[in-house]
Amino acid sequence: MRGPVPRRGRALRELGIIRDGAMLVRDDRILAVGKRRKIERLREARQAQKLELGGRVALPGFIDSHTHLGFPCSRAGEYEQRISGKTYREIAQAGGGIRATVNAVRRCSQRTLAERASAHLREFAAHGTTTIEAKSGYGLDWTNELKILCTVQQLHQDQPLDIVQTFLGAHVLPAEYRTCADAFVDLLVRAWIPTVATAGLAEFCDVFCDRGAFSVTQARRILRAARACGLVPRIHAEQFARTGGARLAIEVQAASADHLEKINRSDVRALALSNVVCTLLPGCSFHLGLPLYAPARELIDAGAIVALATDFNPGTSPTVSLPMILSLACAQLRMTPAETIAAATINPAYSLRQHGRVGSLEAGKYADFSVFDVTDYREIPYYFGVNLCSLTMKRGVIIHSKKP
Ligand code: NIG
Ligand code: FE
Numbered sequence: 001m002r003g004p005v006p007r008r009g010r011a012l013r014e015l016g017i018i019r020d021g022a023m024l025v026r027d028d029r030i031l032a033v034g035k036r037r038k039i040e041r042l043r044e045a046r047q048a049q050k051l052e053l054g055g056r057v058a059l060p061g062f063i064d065s066h067t068h069l070g071f072p073c074s075r076a077g078e079y080e081q082r083i084s085g086k087t088y089r090e091i092a093q094a095g096g097g098i099r100a101t102v103n104a105v106r107r108c109s110q111r112t113l114a115e116r117a118s119a120h121l122r123e124f125a126a127h128g129t130t131t132i133e134a135k136s137g138y139g140l141d142w143t144n145e146l147k148i149l150c151t152v153q154q155l156h157q158d159q160p161l162d163i164v165q166t167f168l169g170a171h172v173l174p175a176e177y178r179t180c181a182d183a184f185v186d187l188l189v190r191a192w193i194p195t196v197a198t199a200g201l202a203e204f205c206d207v208f209c210d211r212g213a214f215s216v217t218q219a220r221r222i223l224r225a226a227r228a229c230g231l232v233p234r235i236h237a238e239q240f241a242r243t244g245g246a247r248l249a250i251e252v253q254a255a256s257a258d259h260l261e262k263i264n265r266s267d268v269r270a271l272a273l274s275n276v277v278c279t280l281l282p283g284c285s286f287h288l289g290l291p292l293y294a295p296a297r298e299l300i301d302a303g304a305i306v307a308l309a310t311d312f313n314p315g316t317s318p319t320v321s322l323p324m325i326l327s328l329a330c331a332q333l334r335m336t337p338a339e340t341i342a343a344a345t346i347n348p349a350y351s352l353r354q355h356g357r358v359g360s361l362e363a364g365k366y367a368d369f370s371v372f373d374v375t376d377y378r379e380i381p382y383y384f385g386v387n388l389c390s391l392t393m394k395r396g397v398i399i400h401s402k403k404p
Pocket of ligand 2: 066068236311313
């Protein structure tokens, strides 16, 4: 895959497949990509160590541009409650949901948090992902937001995957501020956001803008403050109710508007005319058992920039598997297999402002790629519920291999 960034409309399905291809890697970078015959003839290829992939499919490492990596335990009990008929909102109103994970984070040590996140990162790599975004947002007081941000920053140094950080102090109102929302927004705007930005703990700032979370007015204040401090806005928008978050994303020139299940036709047109990446998260509707998915076809056909991500989190989408998200995107969002691949590589790289380094297999970019045990790329979403990723390379180093 090479060519234009970001991908809109028809360009989303142009993968630039090279049959019988090869790639020459030196240190952490790609030196050349092309037909095997051509690559093997290059002078630098003569002393190269050969990694024979035997007719399998190699593609850019997946870029997961929406995850909530820092949490210590599942909410499997709530999963069972929902299956028995309780809604996500009812559980949240009864003190469960995001606040349950917040309580768990506040009780757990930095070490436990790091161990759980590392285990998850190994699984991301095993499913072909080489770069992820990670949001804070399960601390919701300064000590614990900092605990998540510092843990993840350390993990970025200590393990192979690249992690791009997003500050999500505005995930929900912490219980302490239930009756004084504006005081919490003041705290974010005046203290937390400037400190996170100055300390270099995040590149992006996100808000959960929805019914039961933050209003558009509150989100606007938060994202404007973030922008003023040099943090680029992202937003959770229009997942459970259409509140105007997508329009706000355009207004504040957010890098990404995520979810978008409830947008209407005019939102689709407005997003298509903008540079906001529409990050769709079909794992949520699947896991919550909800019938409504984002209008991916309309967005793509109107010319919007569409990306796919896991939304890995303990409440609505407990999966690290982008291949599974690709299967859901084909079946439920009616995206073609080719579109799902571009939406999980080059477009999310753009939304994380990493497209100069990753997201496609081109000379000069990092040697980040995954290999799947299939002979046709369409088999990646076609087979579901099984992990066919047999090798993952990150910056020239094999970080996952099924065969010894
Ligand atoms: O993206 N919507 C807000 N945040 C998560 C859910 C988090 C949780 O339930 O723990 C999401 O779906
Ligand atoms: Fe999320």
